[in-house]
Amino acid sequence: MTRTMNTLFKWAAPAFVAASLAAPAHAALPIQKWQQASGAQVFLVESPSLPIVDVELDFDAGDRRDPADKAGLASVTAEMTSKGLLARDGQPALDENQLSEAWADLGAGFGASAGADRMSFTLRSLTYPDLLPKAVALAARQLGEPSFPENIWERERQRLSASIREANTRPGTVAGRAFSQAVYSGHPYGYETTEESLSHISVADMKEVYKLVQPCRAKVSIVGAVNKAQADQIATALLARLPAGSCTPLPAVPEVPALKAAAERDIPFQAAQAQVLIGQPGYKRSDPDYFPLLVGNYILGGGGFVSRLSQEVREKRGLSYSVYSYFNPGMHAGAFTLGLQTRPDQAAQAVQVSRDVLRRFVAEGPTEAEMKAAKDFMIGGFALRIDSNSKLLDNLANIAWNDLPLDYLDTWTKEVEKVTAAQVKAAFERKLQPDRMVTVVVGAPVASTRQ
Numbered sequence: 001m002t003r004t005m006n007t008l009f010k011w012a013a014p015a016f017v018a019a020s021l022a023a024p025a026h027a028a029l030p031i032q033k034w035q036q037a038s039g040a041q042v043f044l045v046e047s048p049s050l051p052i053v054d055v056e057l058d059f060d061a062g063d064r065r066d067p068a069d070k071a072g073l074a075s076v077t078a079e080m081t082s083k084g085l086l087a088r089d090g091q092p093a094l095d096e097n098q099l100s101e102a103w104a105d106l107g108a109g110f111g112a113s114a115g116a117d118r119m120s121f122t123l124r125s126l127t128y129p130d131l132l133p134k135a136v137a138l139a140a141r142q143l144g145e146p147s148f149p150e151n152i153w154e155r156e157r158q159r160l161s162a163s164i165r166e167a168n169t170r171p172g173t174v175a176g177r178a179f180s181q182a183v184y185s186g187h188p189y190g191y192e193t194t195e196e197s198l199s200h201i202s203v204a205d206m207k208e209v210y211k212l213v214q215p216c217r218a219k220v221s222i223v224g225a226v227n228k229a230q231a232d233q234i235a236t237a238l239l240a241r242l243p244a245g246s247c248t249p250l251p252a253v254p255e256v257p258a259l260k261a262a263a264e265r266d267i268p269f270q271a272a273q274a275q276v277l278i279g280q281p282g283y284k285r286s287d288p289d290y291f292p293l294l295v296g297n298y299i300l301g302g303g304g305f306v307s308r309l310s311q312e313v314r315e316k317r318g319l320s321y322s323v324y325s326y327f328n329p330g331m332h333a334g335a336f337t338l339g340l341q342t343r344p345d346q347a348a349q350a351v352q353v354s355r356d357v358l359r360r361f362v363a364e365g366p367t368e369a370e371m372k373a374a375k376d377f378m379i380g381g382f383a384l385r386i387d388s389n390s391k392l393l394d395n396l397a398n399i400a401w402n403d404l405p406l407d408y409l410d411t412w413t414k415e416v417e418k419v420t421a422a423q424v425k426a427a428f429e430r431k432l433q434p435d436r437m438v439t440v441v442v443g444a445p446v447a448s449t450r451q
Helices: 002-021 073-080 096-106 132-144 150-167 171-184 195-199 203-212 228-239 290-302 308-315 344-364 368-380 382-386 389-401 408-417 421-431
Strands: 032-035 041-046 052-059 109-114 119-126 219-224 263-267 274-281 323-327 335-342 438-442
Touching: 032 228, 041 228, 041 389, 052 132, 052 228, 052 389, 073 109, 073 119, 073 150, 073 203, 096 132, 109 132, 119 132, 119 389, 132 228, 150 195, 150 203, 171 263, 171 274, 171 335, 171 438, 219 228, 219 389, 274 344, 290 308, 290 323, 290 344, 290 368, 290 408, 290 421, 308 323, 308 335, 308 344, 323 344, 335 344, 344 421, 344 438, 368 382, 368 408, 368 421, 382 389, 382 408, 389 408
Parallel strands: 041 219, 263 438
Antiparallel strands: 032 041, 052 119, 052 219, 109 119, 274 335, 274 438, 323 335
Protein backbone atom coordinates (compact mmCIF):
# COMPACT_ATOMS: atom_id res chain seq x y z
CA MET A 1 0.00 0.00 0.00
CA THR A 2 2.77 2.44 0.81
CA ARG A 3 4.46 1.75 -2.53
CA THR A 4 1.17 2.34 -4.35
CA MET A 5 0.64 5.61 -2.54
CA ASN A 6 4.17 6.82 -3.25
CA THR A 7 3.74 6.03 -6.94
CA LEU A 8 0.52 7.99 -7.07
CA PHE A 9 2.06 10.97 -5.31
CA LYS A 10 4.90 11.12 -7.86
CA TRP A 11 2.51 11.94 -10.66
CA ALA A 12 -0.11 13.71 -8.57
CA ALA A 13 1.35 17.17 -9.18
CA PRO A 14 1.52 17.07 -13.01
CA ALA A 15 -1.88 15.40 -13.22
CA PHE A 16 -3.39 18.07 -11.02
CA VAL A 17 -1.81 20.82 -13.14
CA ALA A 18 -3.24 19.30 -16.30
CA ALA A 19 -6.69 19.07 -14.76
CA SER A 20 -6.53 22.59 -13.32
CA LEU A 21 -5.19 24.31 -16.41
CA ALA A 22 -7.21 22.49 -19.04
CA ALA A 23 -9.94 25.10 -18.52
CA PRO A 24 -9.51 28.68 -19.75
CA ALA A 25 -6.88 30.80 -18.00
CA HIS A 26 -7.97 32.02 -14.55
CA ALA A 27 -10.92 29.60 -14.47
CA ALA A 28 -12.62 29.47 -11.13
CA LEU A 29 -11.44 27.14 -8.40
CA PRO A 30 -14.72 26.60 -6.57
CA ILE A 31 -14.27 26.64 -2.80
CA GLN A 32 -17.14 25.33 -0.71
CA LYS A 33 -17.51 26.51 2.87
CA TRP A 34 -19.88 25.56 5.66
CA GLN A 35 -20.06 25.50 9.44
CA GLN A 36 -20.78 22.36 11.44
CA ALA A 37 -23.01 22.20 14.49
CA SER A 38 -19.88 22.12 16.66
CA GLY A 39 -18.81 25.49 15.27
CA ALA A 40 -16.02 24.04 13.13
CA GLN A 41 -15.64 25.75 9.77
CA VAL A 42 -14.96 23.47 6.79
CA PHE A 43 -13.45 24.53 3.46
CA LEU A 44 -13.37 22.16 0.48
CA VAL A 45 -11.89 22.05 -3.00
CA GLU A 46 -12.93 18.92 -4.88
CA SER A 47 -10.12 17.43 -6.94
CA PRO A 48 -11.36 14.09 -8.28
CA SER A 49 -8.53 13.37 -10.72
CA LEU A 50 -6.58 11.27 -8.18
CA PRO A 51 -7.76 9.07 -5.28
CA ILE A 52 -6.03 11.23 -2.67
CA VAL A 53 -7.26 13.58 0.04
CA ASP A 54 -5.27 16.16 1.99
CA VAL A 55 -6.65 17.71 5.16
CA GLU A 56 -5.40 20.51 7.42
CA LEU A 57 -6.92 21.44 10.77
CA ASP A 58 -5.88 24.79 12.26
CA PHE A 59 -6.42 26.11 15.79
CA ASP A 60 -5.56 29.38 17.54
CA ALA A 61 -2.94 27.68 19.70
CA GLY A 62 0.32 28.81 18.14
CA ASP A 63 3.49 30.33 19.55
CA ARG A 64 1.82 33.69 20.17
CA ARG A 65 0.04 32.10 23.13
CA ASP A 66 3.25 30.80 24.78
CA PRO A 67 4.08 32.22 28.22
CA ALA A 68 7.28 34.27 28.09
CA ASP A 69 9.17 31.83 30.34
CA LYS A 70 7.94 28.78 28.39
CA ALA A 71 8.79 29.76 24.83
CA GLY A 72 8.41 26.74 22.56
CA LEU A 73 5.43 25.29 24.46
CA ALA A 74 3.10 25.21 21.45
CA SER A 75 5.72 23.64 19.21
CA VAL A 76 6.72 20.88 21.63
CA THR A 77 3.07 20.20 22.42
CA ALA A 78 2.33 19.66 18.73
CA GLU A 79 5.39 17.43 18.37
CA MET A 80 4.43 15.32 21.39
CA THR A 81 1.05 14.38 19.90
CA SER A 82 2.90 11.77 17.84
CA LYS A 83 4.56 10.11 20.85
CA GLY A 84 1.71 7.87 21.97
CA LEU A 85 -2.05 7.46 22.34
CA LEU A 86 -4.24 6.81 25.36
CA ALA A 87 -6.37 3.68 25.70
CA ARG A 88 -10.02 4.69 25.30
CA ASP A 89 -13.37 3.24 24.17
CA GLY A 90 -11.95 -0.23 23.77
CA GLN A 91 -8.98 0.97 21.75
CA PRO A 92 -5.58 -0.04 23.18
CA ALA A 93 -2.89 2.44 24.13
CA LEU A 94 -0.17 2.91 21.52
CA ASP A 95 3.41 3.99 22.12
CA GLU A 96 5.29 6.09 19.55
CA ASN A 97 6.66 3.06 17.71
CA GLN A 98 3.30 1.35 17.49
CA LEU A 99 1.69 4.57 16.28
CA SER A 100 4.36 5.03 13.60
CA GLU A 101 3.89 1.43 12.46
CA ALA A 102 0.12 1.88 12.30
CA TRP A 103 0.54 4.84 9.93
CA ALA A 104 3.06 2.91 7.83
CA ASP A 105 0.63 0.00 7.53
CA LEU A 106 -2.02 2.38 6.20
CA GLY A 107 0.34 4.07 3.78
CA ALA A 108 -0.99 7.37 5.10
CA GLY A 109 0.48 10.20 7.14
CA PHE A 110 -0.55 12.52 9.95
CA GLY A 111 1.56 15.32 11.40
CA ALA A 112 1.36 18.28 13.74
CA SER A 113 3.27 21.54 14.02
CA ALA A 114 2.92 25.00 15.53
CA GLY A 115 3.74 28.32 13.92
CA ALA A 116 3.56 31.87 15.18
CA ASP A 117 -0.25 31.98 15.11
CA ARG A 118 -1.69 28.48 14.80
CA MET A 119 -1.29 24.86 15.71
CA SER A 120 -1.82 22.72 12.62
CA PHE A 121 -2.55 19.06 11.97
CA THR A 122 -2.33 17.49 8.51
CA LEU A 123 -3.63 14.22 7.12
CA ARG A 124 -2.84 12.69 3.75
CA SER A 125 -4.43 9.44 2.62
CA LEU A 126 -5.68 7.56 -0.38
CA THR A 127 -9.46 7.64 -0.63
CA TYR A 128 -10.04 3.93 -1.19
CA PRO A 129 -13.12 2.82 0.81
CA ASP A 130 -11.15 0.14 2.67
CA LEU A 131 -8.40 2.62 3.65
CA LEU A 132 -9.68 6.16 4.19
CA PRO A 133 -12.00 5.40 7.15
CA LYS A 134 -9.12 3.68 8.96
CA ALA A 135 -6.77 6.61 8.34
CA VAL A 136 -9.39 9.11 9.54
CA ALA A 137 -10.08 7.01 12.64
CA LEU A 138 -6.38 6.83 13.55
CA ALA A 139 -5.95 10.56 12.92
CA ALA A 140 -8.94 11.26 15.16
CA ARG A 141 -7.31 9.26 17.94
CA GLN A 142 -4.01 11.06 17.55
CA LEU A 143 -5.75 14.44 17.50
CA GLY A 144 -8.07 13.69 20.41
CA GLU A 145 -6.16 11.26 22.64
CA PRO A 146 -2.42 12.02 22.75
CA SER A 147 -0.85 10.52 25.86
CA PHE A 148 2.00 13.01 26.34
CA PRO A 149 4.25 10.43 28.05
CA GLU A 150 6.56 11.91 30.71
CA ASN A 151 9.55 9.73 29.89
CA ILE A 152 9.38 10.60 26.20
CA TRP A 153 9.18 14.32 27.01
CA GLU A 154 12.32 14.06 29.13
CA ARG A 155 14.10 12.41 26.20
CA GLU A 156 12.79 15.00 23.74
CA ARG A 157 13.75 17.86 26.04
CA GLN A 158 17.34 16.60 26.09
CA ARG A 159 17.36 16.15 22.32
CA LEU A 160 15.97 19.64 21.69
CA SER A 161 18.40 21.17 24.18
CA ALA A 162 21.31 19.53 22.38
CA SER A 163 19.96 20.85 19.08
CA ILE A 164 19.76 24.37 20.52
CA ARG A 165 23.34 24.17 21.80
CA GLU A 166 24.51 23.11 18.36
CA ALA A 167 22.49 25.84 16.64
CA ASN A 168 24.01 28.44 18.96
CA THR A 169 27.41 27.71 17.42
CA ARG A 170 26.17 29.14 14.11
CA PRO A 171 26.22 32.88 13.43
CA GLY A 172 22.90 32.75 11.61
CA THR A 173 21.16 31.53 14.76
CA VAL A 174 22.76 34.26 16.85
CA ALA A 175 21.77 36.92 14.32
CA GLY A 176 18.19 35.69 14.02
CA ARG A 177 17.67 35.64 17.77
CA ALA A 178 19.08 39.13 18.28
CA PHE A 179 17.01 40.45 15.37
CA SER A 180 13.72 38.95 16.61
CA GLN A 181 14.22 40.21 20.13
CA ALA A 182 15.00 43.74 18.93
CA VAL A 183 12.25 43.95 16.31
CA TYR A 184 9.43 42.50 18.40
CA SER A 185 10.26 44.29 21.68
CA GLY A 186 8.86 41.65 24.02
CA HIS A 187 5.94 40.52 21.82
CA PRO A 188 5.46 36.71 21.67
CA TYR A 189 6.52 36.76 18.00
CA GLY A 190 10.02 37.44 19.31
CA TYR A 191 10.16 34.66 21.89
CA GLU A 192 12.97 32.17 21.31
CA THR A 193 12.99 28.59 22.52
CA THR A 194 16.00 28.10 24.77
CA GLU A 195 17.33 25.39 27.06
CA GLU A 196 15.98 27.39 29.98
CA SER A 197 12.49 27.79 28.51
CA LEU A 198 12.38 24.05 27.76
CA SER A 199 13.31 23.32 31.37
CA HIS A 200 10.17 25.18 32.48
CA ILE A 201 7.79 23.16 30.28
CA SER A 202 6.01 20.19 31.86
CA VAL A 203 3.54 17.65 30.54
CA ALA A 204 0.91 19.44 32.60
CA ASP A 205 1.67 22.61 30.62
CA MET A 206 1.18 20.72 27.36
CA LYS A 207 -2.16 19.32 28.47
CA GLU A 208 -3.27 22.79 29.50
CA VAL A 209 -2.40 24.48 26.20
CA TYR A 210 -3.92 21.55 24.32
CA LYS A 211 -7.29 22.53 25.77
CA LEU A 212 -7.28 25.25 23.10
CA VAL A 213 -7.67 22.51 20.49
CA GLN A 214 -11.46 22.32 20.41
CA PRO A 215 -13.90 21.56 17.57
CA CYS A 216 -15.59 24.96 17.79
CA ARG A 217 -12.26 26.66 17.08
CA ALA A 218 -11.27 24.41 14.18
CA LYS A 219 -10.78 25.55 10.63
CA VAL A 220 -10.71 22.42 8.48
CA SER A 221 -9.35 22.64 4.93
CA ILE A 222 -9.83 19.66 2.59
CA VAL A 223 -8.54 19.10 -0.94
CA GLY A 224 -9.01 15.88 -2.85
CA ALA A 225 -11.25 13.26 -4.36
CA VAL A 226 -14.16 13.70 -1.98
CA ASN A 227 -17.51 15.47 -2.30
CA LYS A 228 -19.12 17.78 0.24
CA ALA A 229 -20.92 15.00 2.09
CA GLN A 230 -17.76 12.93 2.37
CA ALA A 231 -15.72 15.96 3.45
CA ASP A 232 -18.25 16.77 6.14
CA GLN A 233 -18.02 13.20 7.44
CA ILE A 234 -14.21 13.40 7.48
CA ALA A 235 -14.24 16.66 9.43
CA THR A 236 -16.82 15.33 11.89
CA ALA A 237 -14.90 12.10 12.48
CA LEU A 238 -11.54 13.89 12.90
CA LEU A 239 -12.94 16.21 15.57
CA ALA A 240 -15.15 13.67 17.32
CA ARG A 241 -12.66 12.69 20.04
CA LEU A 242 -11.82 16.24 21.09
CA PRO A 243 -13.59 17.63 24.16
CA ALA A 244 -16.37 20.05 23.27
CA GLY A 245 -15.34 22.75 25.75
CA SER A 246 -17.07 26.07 26.36
CA CYS A 247 -15.30 27.95 23.57
CA THR A 248 -15.32 31.28 25.34
CA PRO A 249 -13.35 33.97 23.49
CA LEU A 250 -9.61 33.66 23.95
CA PRO A 251 -7.66 36.52 25.54
CA ALA A 252 -6.45 39.10 23.07
CA VAL A 253 -2.72 39.12 22.30
CA PRO A 254 -1.20 42.64 22.26
CA GLU A 255 -0.06 44.08 18.96
CA VAL A 256 3.62 44.35 18.06
CA PRO A 257 4.85 47.78 19.22
CA ALA A 258 6.35 50.12 16.64
CA LEU A 259 10.04 50.91 16.94
CA LYS A 260 10.68 54.34 18.39
CA ALA A 261 14.28 54.65 17.25
CA ALA A 262 16.98 52.89 15.26
CA ALA A 263 18.86 50.13 17.07
CA GLU A 264 22.29 48.63 16.37
CA ARG A 265 23.34 45.16 17.47
CA ASP A 266 26.99 44.41 16.65
CA ILE A 267 27.88 40.92 17.88
CA PRO A 268 31.46 39.63 17.58
CA PHE A 269 31.66 36.09 16.21
CA GLN A 270 34.47 34.10 14.62
CA ALA A 271 33.10 33.25 11.18
CA ALA A 272 34.11 33.44 7.55
CA GLN A 273 30.99 35.44 6.71
CA ALA A 274 29.27 38.26 8.59
CA GLN A 275 25.50 37.87 8.95
CA VAL A 276 23.50 41.06 8.39
CA LEU A 277 19.80 41.57 9.19
CA ILE A 278 17.98 44.91 8.88
CA GLY A 279 14.29 45.43 9.58
CA GLN A 280 11.31 46.42 11.66
CA PRO A 281 7.73 45.32 12.39
CA GLY A 282 5.86 45.13 9.10
CA TYR A 283 2.11 44.61 8.75
CA LYS A 284 -0.75 42.22 9.55
CA ARG A 285 -2.06 39.82 6.90
CA SER A 286 -5.41 41.62 6.97
CA ASP A 287 -3.81 44.91 5.88
CA PRO A 288 -5.36 46.37 2.69
CA ASP A 289 -1.85 47.18 1.43
CA TYR A 290 -1.08 43.46 1.04
CA PHE A 291 -0.90 43.36 -2.76
CA PRO A 292 1.06 46.62 -3.26
CA LEU A 293 3.57 45.40 -0.65
CA LEU A 294 3.74 41.97 -2.30
CA VAL A 295 4.52 43.42 -5.71
CA GLY A 296 6.82 46.09 -4.32
CA ASN A 297 8.89 43.67 -2.29
CA TYR A 298 9.44 41.48 -5.36
CA ILE A 299 11.08 44.53 -6.96
CA LEU A 300 13.02 45.55 -3.86
CA GLY A 301 14.48 42.23 -2.73
CA GLY A 302 12.11 39.32 -3.26
CA GLY A 303 12.84 38.76 -6.93
CA GLY A 304 16.21 37.07 -6.57
CA PHE A 305 18.94 38.26 -8.92
CA VAL A 306 16.64 40.75 -10.68
CA SER A 307 15.78 42.70 -7.52
CA ARG A 308 17.14 46.18 -6.80
CA LEU A 309 19.05 44.98 -3.77
CA SER A 310 20.70 42.23 -5.77
CA GLN A 311 21.65 44.62 -8.56
CA GLU A 312 23.22 47.16 -6.20
CA VAL A 313 24.78 44.89 -3.57
CA ARG A 314 25.71 41.84 -5.65
CA GLU A 315 26.03 42.79 -9.30
CA LYS A 316 27.53 46.28 -9.07
CA ARG A 317 29.70 45.88 -5.98
CA GLY A 318 30.18 42.17 -5.38
CA LEU A 319 29.49 42.55 -1.67
CA SER A 320 27.32 39.44 -1.31
CA TYR A 321 26.31 36.44 -3.37
CA SER A 322 22.72 36.76 -2.20
CA VAL A 323 20.71 39.61 -0.67
CA TYR A 324 16.98 39.49 -0.06
CA SER A 325 14.01 41.14 1.60
CA TYR A 326 10.60 39.88 2.67
CA PHE A 327 7.54 40.65 4.78
CA ASN A 328 6.14 38.03 7.14
CA PRO A 329 2.57 39.15 7.90
CA GLY A 330 0.50 37.24 10.42
CA MET A 331 -2.30 37.93 12.89
CA HIS A 332 0.05 40.65 14.12
CA ALA A 333 2.69 42.71 12.33
CA GLY A 334 5.32 40.22 11.26
CA ALA A 335 8.80 41.51 10.56
CA PHE A 336 10.08 43.15 7.43
CA THR A 337 13.54 41.64 6.96
CA LEU A 338 16.45 42.58 4.71
CA GLY A 339 19.27 40.05 4.92
CA LEU A 340 22.65 39.17 3.46
CA GLN A 341 25.99 37.55 4.18
CA THR A 342 29.27 39.22 3.36
CA ARG A 343 32.97 39.22 4.21
CA PRO A 344 33.50 40.72 7.66
CA ASP A 345 35.69 43.50 6.26
CA GLN A 346 32.89 44.46 3.82
CA ALA A 347 30.05 44.47 6.35
CA ALA A 348 29.99 48.25 6.86
CA GLN A 349 29.80 48.92 3.12
CA ALA A 350 27.16 46.24 2.56
CA VAL A 351 25.01 47.68 5.35
CA GLN A 352 25.35 51.20 3.98
CA VAL A 353 24.50 50.22 0.40
CA SER A 354 21.50 48.17 1.54
CA ARG A 355 20.18 51.03 3.64
CA ASP A 356 20.62 53.46 0.77
CA VAL A 357 18.71 51.20 -1.64
CA LEU A 358 15.90 50.79 0.88
CA ARG A 359 15.65 54.51 1.61
CA ARG A 360 15.56 55.35 -2.10
CA PHE A 361 12.90 52.74 -2.82
CA VAL A 362 10.66 53.98 0.01
CA ALA A 363 11.12 57.60 -1.05
CA GLU A 364 10.79 57.14 -4.82
CA GLY A 365 8.94 53.88 -5.38
CA PRO A 366 9.45 51.56 -8.37
CA THR A 367 9.73 52.46 -12.04
CA GLU A 368 7.07 51.48 -14.57
CA ALA A 369 9.54 49.07 -16.18
CA GLU A 370 10.12 47.38 -12.83
CA MET A 371 6.38 47.14 -12.25
CA LYS A 372 5.75 45.51 -15.60
CA ALA A 373 8.54 42.97 -15.16
CA ALA A 374 7.40 42.10 -11.64
CA LYS A 375 3.74 41.68 -12.55
CA ASP A 376 4.55 39.66 -15.69
CA PHE A 377 6.66 37.26 -13.63
CA MET A 378 4.20 36.94 -10.76
CA ILE A 379 1.15 36.46 -12.97
CA GLY A 380 2.99 34.09 -15.30
CA GLY A 381 4.10 31.96 -12.38
CA PHE A 382 0.74 31.85 -10.61
CA ALA A 383 -0.05 28.32 -11.81
CA LEU A 384 2.98 27.05 -9.89
CA ARG A 385 1.32 28.20 -6.67
CA ILE A 386 -1.46 25.63 -7.07
CA ASP A 387 0.20 22.86 -9.11
CA SER A 388 -0.29 20.09 -6.54
CA ASN A 389 -2.81 19.06 -3.91
CA SER A 390 -0.40 20.04 -1.13
CA LYS A 391 0.15 23.55 -2.54
CA LEU A 392 -3.55 24.00 -3.08
CA LEU A 393 -4.16 22.88 0.50
CA ASP A 394 -1.67 25.49 1.73
CA ASN A 395 -3.57 28.17 -0.19
CA LEU A 396 -6.96 26.92 0.99
CA ALA A 397 -5.80 26.87 4.62
CA ASN A 398 -4.45 30.40 4.15
CA ILE A 399 -7.86 31.53 2.93
CA ALA A 400 -9.58 29.79 5.84
CA TRP A 401 -7.22 31.05 8.53
CA ASN A 402 -7.10 34.65 7.36
CA ASP A 403 -10.81 34.93 6.48
CA LEU A 404 -9.99 35.79 2.88
CA PRO A 405 -12.69 35.86 0.19
CA LEU A 406 -13.53 32.45 -1.24
CA ASP A 407 -12.66 33.74 -4.72
CA TYR A 408 -9.19 34.83 -3.53
CA LEU A 409 -7.34 32.44 -5.86
CA ASP A 410 -9.59 33.37 -8.78
CA THR A 411 -8.88 37.10 -8.35
CA TRP A 412 -5.22 36.89 -7.28
CA THR A 413 -3.77 37.68 -10.72
CA LYS A 414 -6.25 40.55 -11.21
CA GLU A 415 -5.25 42.03 -7.85
CA VAL A 416 -1.59 41.87 -8.84
CA GLU A 417 -2.28 43.30 -12.30
CA LYS A 418 -4.10 46.36 -11.01
CA VAL A 419 -1.37 47.42 -8.55
CA THR A 420 0.22 50.72 -9.61
CA ALA A 421 3.64 52.18 -8.92
CA ALA A 422 1.98 54.97 -6.94
CA GLN A 423 0.21 52.42 -4.72
CA VAL A 424 3.50 50.61 -4.07
CA LYS A 425 5.24 53.84 -3.14
CA ALA A 426 2.41 54.91 -0.82
CA ALA A 427 2.22 51.48 0.84
CA PHE A 428 5.96 51.36 1.51
CA GLU A 429 5.90 54.88 2.89
CA ARG A 430 3.12 53.87 5.27
CA LYS A 431 4.78 50.68 6.46
CA LEU A 432 8.55 51.25 6.51
CA GLN A 433 10.67 53.80 8.36
CA PRO A 434 14.25 53.29 7.10
CA ASP A 435 15.68 55.56 9.79
CA ARG A 436 14.02 53.61 12.64
CA MET A 437 15.11 50.08 11.86
CA VAL A 438 17.02 47.40 13.73
CA THR A 439 20.41 46.46 12.27
CA VAL A 440 22.08 43.28 13.47
CA VAL A 441 25.59 42.35 12.33
CA VAL A 442 27.15 39.12 13.59
CA GLY A 443 30.74 38.28 12.76
CA ALA A 444 32.22 41.65 11.81
CA PRO A 445 34.46 43.91 13.92
CA VAL A 446 32.13 46.12 15.95
CA ALA A 447 33.67 49.38 14.75
CA SER A 448 33.32 48.43 11.08
CA THR A 449 29.51 48.57 11.05
CA ARG A 450 29.07 52.00 12.54
CA GLN A 451 28.09 54.83 10.21
